[in-house]
Amino acid sequence: MIAPLGRHVRQRMAQLHRWTGVLLIWLLFVIFLTGTLSFFRQELTQWMQPERPQGRELAQPEAALEHALPYLWQHASAASHWTIVLPGERSGLLDVSWRGAEGRGQAYLHPDTGEGVQVRDTRGGEFFYRFHFQLHYLPVLTARYLVGIAAMMMLLALISGVLTHKKILRDFFTFRWGKGQRSWLDAHNGFSVLALPFHLMITYTGLVTLMTLYVPWGMDKAFPEQEQRQQLIGEIFAFMPSTPSSGQVAALTSVPALVEQARASWQGAHVGRVQIAHPGDLSAKVLVEAQTGQADRLGISGHPPFMLFDGVTGELLKAKASRPAYDAYGTLLGLHLGRFADWPGRWLYALLGAAGCGMLATGMLLWTSKRRRKPGHSRVGLWLVERLNVATLAGFPVAVVALFWLNRLLPVEMTARAQWEIHGLFLVWLGMGIHALLRPLQSGWREQLGLAGLLLLGLPVLNLLTTDRGFPASLAAGDGVFIGFDLLSVLLALLMFRCARRRRGV
Amino acid sequence: MPAKVRFHLEPLLRTLFAILSAFLLTRWSSIAVLALPWAPEQAVLTGMLLAFAVFAATVIWVFWAASLRSACMGLLLPTLLLIYVCYGGGV
Incomplete structure (x- = not known):
């Protein structure tokens, strides 16, 4: 039976907060966790491909074009599309790719x-980035709608959560340790209020990143033709027009000269990517x-x-347009992606994202701990919810x-290696789900959190044994990515052990 | 409807009303922006950027209002206005 709506507005806000918060909270937790990891997307790729040379700041990343272009002419002259991603601080390699008939x-x-x-076959940090807005194994559009619904419920939960409080500041400065439900409430308030502007920003801007999918009506009305919509999107996003090849041979203009021209109009900012369509053709x-x-x-x-x-002629055909609404869109998107941030900025983003994970986890624990005290609630339902809590809040980190x-550990020469890494993640998660259902609640928490801790603690050792970039070597080389990964693993392992020990009688 | 049934149906009715009205107001407002004296692509993007705020604000209002009736009354004026702008020849 659904409880009746409260008489007082604060009660109704609390009810709205509870239900918008709880219904998709497990999904939100995995989205927040993988989204937080995505702030280190390129760093995780570097770690997951230890064959890559250490990323470093290059005075002139554009110089790498002199290697890229001859390589592409030699190996892909028949391709209709080339992409060159220049190296930089966050990626130690020059990445060339091509496609065609x-x-x-x-x-x-x-x-x-x-x-x-030669680098090992892995999706690297890209997996977490994709997963946090389109999940895995699901049709892309279905998954994106599902994530959008979850994000909107999160936004509603955040607003109604704030409106529930009479004295949000006083609640924020209150903490009652070791008091069961009270402590979960205080921890939940702490995580939420401490990073409230971030939570609101990241949720709203997350919806904005897929707004042409979620709220397309104005656009469909003003620009009914697909071509018109593409043209609008092409004003702000870099899109290579899909014009066919002319079939007439013509020499490709000097690409480095175009790159210099672009840099000159960007206050000397470095170029990250160069795409070439129909190289050697008149329509290049x-x-x-x-x-x-x-x-x-x-x-x-x-x-x-x-x-x-x-x-062919080197004539400038188009540049990114700057108009008020375009810039507002760019700013909101930029805030979500956080790509502008230097490394301290990225750590701040990650810390705030972690606070979001903490907010979701404590919110869920608060919900169950409240229901455990009240007789008359469905025991079977509560039993299942508590097990799914274990499987998500502890089991998903284990799987990651x-x-x-x-x-x-997977052999480098294995076929479909990248896919099996990911299947492995989901198989482990499934295993954690089964484990959570079979074990008593407290043992489930203790064992899964303990396992997460052990696996995390083992990562630096595993890395030392399987690569030549163990902690001493990366310390000597000043390799921030590998040093940071090792230190963070140990730190998170200690956090997991601590959580495992504290999960008693709550 | 007996008062007791109503009492227990209220959360369900409010939820359904919140989803439906938020969806419609978001949809209409994202079209109504085209009536602004701006370049269409500027208006369209502004409408999309604000759409999620319209949705959230509508849902919050429906639960903020003391009764379903007053929730409806509160949305009456914006609804009529948006319908007029969208379908009254303004766009």
Whole structure:
């Protein structure tokens, strides 16, 4: 039976908070966790491909073009589309890829020598990034709608959560340790209020990232033709127009000269990506995009500036437009992605994201601990919810750490290796779900949190044994990504052990 | 409807009303922005950027109001206004 609505407005806000919060909270937790990891998307890829040379700030990343272009001419001259991702602080490799009638290809080149570097097959940090808005194994659109509904419920839970409080500041400064439900409430308030502007921002801007999917009506009305909509999107997002090849041979203009021209109009900001369509054809086009993360020169916009050139004459065909609504969109998107942030900024983002995970976890624990005290609630329902809590709040972190283990343990030459890393994550998660259903509640918490801790503590050791980039070596090389990963693993392991010990009688 | 049934149906009715009215107001407002004297692409994007605030505010209002009736009354004026702008030839 649904409880009647409260008479007082604060009661109704509390009810709205409870239900919008609880219904999809497990989904929100995995979205928040993987989204938080996505702030380190490129760093995680670096760790998961230890064959990559250490990323470093390059005075002239554009110089790597002199290796990329000859390579593409030699290996992919028949392809209709080339993409060159230049190296930088967050990626130690020059990444060239191509596609055309004969299929696709990709190669990683050393930025200094131009020699090919073999890296293991993995999705790296890209997996977490994709998962946090389109999940896995589900049709992409279905998953994106599901994530959108969850995000809207989160937004409603945040607003109604604030409105529930009579004295939000006093509640924020209250903490009652070891008092069961009271402590969960105080912890929940702490995590929520401490990072409230971040939670509101990240939820709202998250919805904005997929707004053309979620709220398309104005756009469909004003621009009924697909072409018109694409043109609008092409004003702000770097899109290579899909014009066919002319079949007439014409020499490709000097790409480095176009790159220099683009840099000159971006206050000297570095170029991150160059795409070339129909190289060597009369209809060739060159699309140059700025590298993200140069807030001092480019601001925080989530749409990095780009320039589209004619690939034969070198004429500038299009550049990113700047108008008020475009810029507002870019700013909101940029705030969500956080790509403008330097490394302290990324850590701040991650810390706030972790507070979000804490808010969701404590919210759920508060909900169950309240229901456990009240007689008359469905025992079977509560039993199941408590087990699913274990499987999600402890089991999913175990599965994520298992992905890192698999990344080091699966044989490098294995076929479909990248897919099996991910299948492995979900199999481990399934295993945690079964474990949670079979074990008594407290043992379930203790064992899964303890396992997460052990796996995390083992990661630096595993990395030391399976690669030549163990802690002493990365310390000597000043390799921030590997040092940070090892230290964070140990720190999170201690946190897991602490949680495992505290999960008694609550 | 007997008072007791109503009492227990109220949360369900409010929820359904909140979802439906929030969806419609969001949809209409994201079209009504086209009546603004701006370039269409500027209006369209502004409408989309604000759409989630319209949705959230509508749901909050429906639960904020003391009764379902007053929730309906509160949404009457914005609804009529948006319908007029969307379908009265303004867009």
